[in-house]
Amino acid sequence: MSISIAQRERAYRAYNEFFDLAERKRRWHPFNDVPWEKMDRDKNSEEVAICLETFCGVELYVPDYTANGFNLTRNIFGHAWFQANWGYEESKHGLVFREYLIQSGLRTLEQYYAFEDKIFGQVWNLPFHTRRQMTCYGALQESATYLIYQAQKEKAKREGAELLEKIFFFISRDEAAHHGFYRKVLQLEMEDDREGTISDLSHVVANFQMPGVGLIPEYDERLKVAGVGISSDHFLQQGIFPLLKVLGTDRRELIASLQKSRMAAAAARAPEKPELAPVQA
Amino acid sequence: MNDTEIHSLIGEAVAFAEPRLKGASLKPEDTIAELGINSIAVLEIVGYLEDKLGVRFPDDELAQLNTIGGLSDLIRGHDVAAQPAQKS
Ligand SMILES: [Fe+2]
Ligand SMILES: [Fe+2]
DSSP: OOOOHHHHHHHHHHHHHHHHHIIIIIOOOTTTTSOGGGOOGGGOOHHHHHHHHHHHHHHTTHHHHHHHHHHHHTTOHHHHHHHHHHHHHHHHHHHHHHHHHHHTTSSOHHHHHHHHHHHHTSOOOOSSOSHHHHHHHHHHHHHHHHHHHHHHHHHHHHTTOHHHHHHHHHHHHHHHHHHHHHHHHHHHHHHHOHHHHHHHHHHHHHTOOOTTTTTSTTHHHHHTSTTSSOOHHHHIIIIIHHHHHHTTOOHHHHHHHHHHHHHHHHHHHSOOOOOOOOOOO | OOHHHHHHHHHHHHHHHOGGGTTOOOOTTOBTTTTTOOHHHHHHHHHHHHHHHTOOOOGGGGGGOSBHHHHHHHHHHTTOOSSOOOOO
16 A cells, blocks of 8 residues: 555654653663562462463564564554564563563473463464554554553552552553554544545454464463453453544444445455346347 | 343344354353354444344443343343334
8 A cells, every 4th residue: 555745744743752752751671660679479379470471472472563563564664663662662561571470480480481482483473464454453452452451450459469560550551552653543544544444443343353362372271360361341342432432433333334345245256147148139 | 122022133133243143042141252252243233233223322331241131131221112113
């Protein structure tokens, strides 16, 4: 899909806004700003370990996420530079989860490396293949991830687990900012092509899966542990509906678009009617 | 609408959004998640019911839609007309 200079300039400005805020207000140091001295092993459990290990596993695919992201965006400054920053921020998430698992004793180094080998033994591929569809995916995925980490932060607070609360504070704030960038880009896409953007969004919502599906070992088993995933009604209320509202659309328009695309796809698949033979005079 | 009509309408809506569930015997306690109905299919079910009944359910009421029984409650809660509107 070609992109005009005006569109590139708007993407550049959206990126600058994201980057400026990140530099001024959101930078954090995984060793200096995280209060590791508040590690309280008594508050840990195998459930905590499974949550953190699963989150760590998803974050460990950052090489695949960024490689694919760069390929999709490399000729657009605003988008490609976002990928670079996004990858840097995501890289800290995996690092902090890894540190916690080891420092807490929830996993030995051997166990951690066995897990890491399983993760790196698989490759994450793009779930969607256009930049706009991946922007839709990014907006949804970042919002789901934010909601999951936000719930973890609240849980840690309730349980007086100060270290985990701080970790999830930093990480969930990053995820909210990532969602914010994708949401802003989608608003710009809506200005350019409302119908096409809603069509892409409906396609992505209909086929949405979290990035860990099919990649994280025993993912379905892990989802049985409270807090690893997010329920579809919670995602609908807190993720999908707010996004639709910001974009100036609603669930009815989304569904109408999806049904229209399905009908078009069905019509394209239907065998063509044979041409009638000319009637002989 | 009586319970039988509501149940039959929900069956139609579910089959519309998820054709693989056509003819399935749906029980009030069946959860949306167990039936493998994803977020967008929930929206299609709700949209189908709205068109059939000529009502609009507020988005925040959809939060309670965890079960087939929840769909019945949604319909009952809106005191929909005895004569369902025709789907346009
Ligand atoms: Fe992350
Ligand atoms: Fe993120």
